[in-house]
Amino acid sequence: MYEVILMSIDLGRVINYALNKGFDEAAILLQRSERLMIKFANSQPSVAQNWIEYTASLYLVKDKRIMISTVESFSEEEILGRINDAINQINSLERSFIYAPLPEPDINAKPLQNLVSSKVLEFLRDPGEVSEIIVNKAFNERIERFAGTIDSSLNERCLATSKGFEACERSTYFS
16 A cells, blocks of 8 residues: 555646646646554553655746745646636735746756655554564563654655756655
8 A cells, every 4th residue: 555656646747737738937836745643542552543645835926926835736637727817816915026037947956865764664664663663662671651642744845946857755754
């Protein structure tokens, strides 16, 4: 279940669509997070929840007017629809006094590496062993009762801009 699913949206196509609609600049950030949370109550695991979150964030500029929009989906149709809505609304916005053009891509910029922990991936697949260790440790320390949560995730994000930057990175989280 926790295998990485590559981003299914053609980022370049979305950027080109925005530019063809009349925007001067565009950027899209896709984020996908597979999360697992284990809740402990009365010294035992009480609830295990897992879910996947998808977010597509758009940054659109026309005549120094900036619009930022978020779609909680990876539906290319919804994202393109949001761009259509934005082009009809952006002229009603004031020009931004803090506007600065998107930067040119740095040819030396590379996604961060080694951000994925194999231990967190193991936990995401099978949280039972870690949960058991926690319960046993509390018992061995003679802790009468404890409560808390373990939160973990596998995250992917991809960014593309109308200046030609496109990159993706993966990471894990555990607390």
